[in-house]
Amino acid sequence: MRTTIMIVSVCMLVLACAAPSKSNTAAAPDSSSGMALASASFTAGDSIPRRYTLYGENLTPDLTWDKAPEGTKSFALTCRDPDAPGGSFVHWVLFNMPENARCLPEGLPRDSTLPLGGKQGTNSFHRVGYDGPKPPNGTHRYYFDLYALAGMLDLDQTATAGRLQQAMKGHVLAHASLMGKYKK
Numbered sequence: 001m002r003t004t005i006m007i008v009s010v011c012m013l014v015l016a017c018a019a020p021s022k023s024n025t026a027a028a029p030d031s032s033s034g035m036a037l038a039s040a041s042f043t044a045g046d047s048i049p050r051r052y053t054l055y056g057e058n059l060t061p062d063l064t065w066d067k068a069p070e071g072t073k074s075f076a077l078t079c080r081d082p083d084a085p086g087g088s089f090v091h092w093v094l095f096n097m098p099e100n101a102r103c104l105p106e107g108l109p110r111d112s113t114l115p116l117g118g119k120q121g122t123n124s125f126h127r128v129g130y131d132g133p134k135p136p137n138g139t140h141r142y143y144f145d146l147y148a149l150a151g152m153l154d155l156d157q158t159a160t161a162g163r164l165q166q167a168m169k170g171h172v173l174a175h176a177s178l179m180g181k182y183k184k
Contacts, residue, residue: 034067037146037176041106048142048180054134055184060092062106065146069173072099072148074118076168078161081133083140090161091142092130093121095153112157121159128157133182141179148174 041061042048050056063077079092094104097118104114110129112120120129133142153159153167 035065035069035146035148035174035176036067037063037065037144037178039063039144039178039180042180044178044180046180048133048182053132053182056132058130058132059106060104060108060130060132061144061180062104063144063146063178064103065176066102068099068102068148071150072173073151074099074149074153075101076147076149076153076164077104077144078164079130079142079144080161081135081140081142083135083138085136090124091132092123092144093159093161093164095119095121095155095159095164095167119155119157119159121155121157121161121164124161135182135184137184139181139183141181144178144180146176146178147172 038044039061041052048061052059052061068075074095075097076095077092077097078090078094081089081091094114095118097114098116101116101118108114108130110120110127112128114120122128123131125131133140147168149168149171150173151171153164155163155167159167
């Protein structure tokens with residue numbers, strides 16, 4: 001029974017990622033590989049809907065990417081707010097997503113292990129998984145940064161963005177970014 005539920009869950013996630021969407025253009029693909037990151041949840045440079053924030057439902061937005069370079073063995077992703085009062089604030093840390101991954105569906109659970117493979121690390125709220133925008137005032141920018149890596153990383157759910165950046169040194173094959181904004 002458990003195996004059946006797991007298979008059905010994985011199939012639903014695959015179908016959700018493969019379903020046609022109103023995917024938007026990424027902010028800037030990597031110049032060497034052309035890798036691009038997009039979302040049907042919000043358009044690059046525009047407002048992130050409230051449902052993806054801590055003021056709303058705190059759902060993870062869907063993300064899709066393509067044109068990963070040859071030799072990619074895994075993907076990592078962070079979401080950061082460079083406009084936070086104390087400096088860059090990290091909202092999401094993911095790593096070891098499999099080389100064949102091309103999307104993250106909306107509403108991922110806060111589990112340390114992702115349904116399609118990979119792990120979620122610890123954000124600046126000191127929690128595993130995603131916590132959406134919650135700016136104290138003004139308009140803040142939120143960068144979703146995707147990295148194609150030449151290998152897997154030896155990290156667990158306690159990994160922060162800083163530890164992830166250290167572990168990725170020398171392994172990044174390409175980078176793509178998608179920026180959205182949110183105003184309190």
